[in-house]
Amino acid sequence: MGLMETIFGWGGPRWGVHPDDHKRPAADAPLRVLPLPAKLYLPLQQHVGGAARPIVLVGQQVLKGQLIAEAQGRISAPIHAPTSGTVAAIGEVTAPHPSGLPFNAITIASDGDDRAADAEVAADPFALSPAALTELVAAAGVVGLGGATFPSSVKLALGKRCDVTTLIVNGGECEPYLSCDDRIMRDHAADVVDGVRLMMHCMGAREALVGIETNKPEAIAAMQKAAAPFAEIKVRPVPSRYPMGSDRQLIQTLTGKEVPSDCRAADVGVIVNNVNTANAVHRAVRLGEPLIRRIVTVNGGAVWQPGNILAPVGTLVSDLLAFAGLKSEPARLLMGGPMMGAVLPHSLVPIVKGTAGILALSDEEIATPAASPCIRCGNCTRACPIGLLPLEMAANVRADNLAGAAALGLSDCISCGCCAYICPSHIPLVQYFTHAKGELWAQERTKLRLEASKRLAAARAERQQREAREKAAAAARRKAERAAQKAAAAAAQSEATPIPTESTP
Amino acid sequence: MNGTLITAAPHALAANSVSRIMLTVAATLVPATFYGFWLYGWPAIDLWCVTVAAALLGEGVCVKLAGRRAVPELLDGSALLTGWLLALSLPPWAPWWIGVMGGLFATVLAKQVFGGLGQNLFNPAMVARVFLLISFPVQMTLWIAPLPITAAAAPGFVAGLHVVLGGVPQLDAVSSATVLGFAKTELSRGIDLAHSLAAAAPGTSMSGARAGSLGETASLLIAAGGIVMLLAGIITWHIPVAMLAGIAIPAAIAHAADPTRYLDVATHLLSGGAMLGAFFIATDYVTSPNTKVGQLAFGAGCGFLSYVIRTWGGYPEGVAFAVLLMNALTPVIDRYVRPRILGRDRRGAPLDPAIERAKS
Ligand code: SF4
């Protein structure tokens, strides 16, 4: 960068940070295939939405690719057996989440044969209707592999419904250490491009923009070559800047469109999908292979041979680490990248469809100096990709003024971590925000509950009043009827006998 | 939130810290300071030492009294920088007690009383300087002509101590006036600039070899230090550029209108605390706004007020007053100038999806 660019910040995004990317040498190491683990643990909830419902029984034989749990609800995804073997258990295992709470999963004991179920493949998927093609993607259990794990078919259907014109293919991979997207683009660019075309067909999109950060020149070259025959697919290098891989930032960089804060990307005519998702769509449609394996980056200072590993979904993190080798006991285990990844309580948790990386970080890598007072340097404000004021929001949270923090836009915070990363006082800003969001959410729920019970109480009171009114009315009616009957009887009698009686009231 | 610290993302931090920032700023001051030492000799060196020591002492004692450990907080470098900046703004041969009082005042009353680092509303060095100027106008306006440390007449180490401890001997031989002070005095005597500056301009402006504080005399080196800070990303251009423009634009207009009454732009920019103020004082993180637009407004205000005070006020130099006035406005600026949130308009309402959809 020239002098003027450095001083005035010209020619690049004005938000974000530029962390050491730590991507190489792991990104350059050839992809390795993990030997089949003896056991695989498949959580029923690997995606956003409803958990899948098991359709196999303990002891049942399954084939590779066989459906073992079906989607449940409108937003959900099915789960398939990653290899052949027996269903060893259906029940609780530790979830890949910092809580370490148990989670429902199907455990499969591999028989080592890796026998696949027969797959039917459409001869020309482009001859299928978009809806039918989307159905294939849904049946294969494909979810967003960039980490969001939103069921892809739901997204594609949404794209169709909202007349999405542009498919944005996310090859940004801005999180440090991770290189599974880089690897898939380098090794399987043609498959990715095919997946992109299939997704465009599902949505009726006119063009696809593939955004790849400039720190991945090999991937850019490979994708450009693979996309060359298709004019509608354009590969667009984007500046390497965290969080470029975040949907809203990538959309803005590639199209200039800003997604309104209360809208989805589809509402402005674009949809973002990850390159690994495109590859999964390709495999699902062309090979009839459901989403049962993925590339996982295993990296970090404690790893002996960092690199990318092709592993079945459900592999234990401990198996992956054993395969890559550990130099030392990891000081911290992460699922995902260092900026937004979650701490793993231990390595006996399975990887899921959305696991892009496992990081075993050494002591030096996680050294966190003690927090000191805010010096109002404004670094956090400049770094925030959303345009928030992290220092002010944190001051409000610290003073327990959650409403104040919310008024400053807390709900727009994407927890990207830029602010905490850049803070010279090492203030755990994201931690404040996560805490405050949780509190606000709880408050909101309490409020809803209170309102609901108030409504119920009001409805009950109303019902009781109505019932009382109806009872009174019925009683009055009965009385009136009785009186009328008596009067009629009396009248009849008096007609028969001339003896006068006193009139009934 | 107890016990969850370990799980909080991000798990990577920039290699940055408060002390690293402060020490980098101090490093960019080194050339200007050494040049000043060379020009004003041992008395200036001694005064710098006492001022910085007093600032550190004041900070250390306050931190101790608050029940915290003093050394780690002194190591953040902020008190060092406060003392240093104050020393650069003092008359170089001022007596020792000026430095001591200023240094203590800066860290104790202008900073720690407010709650310490990050809590003070006003720039501590400038508060101390204004306090000294108002309380000791004679000592604070006694400037001397540069007398390089190598010159025969320059006081040696011992004589330098005498100057700082006992006052300036043979005052008339060495005393001089700053450009701004000289111009103002002459104007008030009815002598216009064309005559006064031609007859007896106190030193040329570009080389810096003329009377003033260390920071004034070496204003080109100060500016160079400021540019290094810009390149290192410690400050952004908004405040310095806005402040220098805030001085230069009115100066250019007034000088064009009447060159005999109003000094030219270059003299304004290279005199007094303009450079030191623009790059090192007004850019103080704690006491300036933290949005770009806010910083532009703040810088422009500092510059314009400096010019107004210099030109029409009672003092020949106005940077310290201007910065303090704008410091007082910082909370207001920060309240009203906020960045636009992505996906929302300036008032905070979500953008219209139809308009965004139409963009391409
Ligand atoms: S980056 Fe940290 S020290 Fe700087 S303003 Fe933000 S919270 Fe304060």
Ligand code: SF4
């Ligand atoms: S974590 Fe939130 S506040 Fe911090 S930079 Fe990211 S979006 Fe902004």
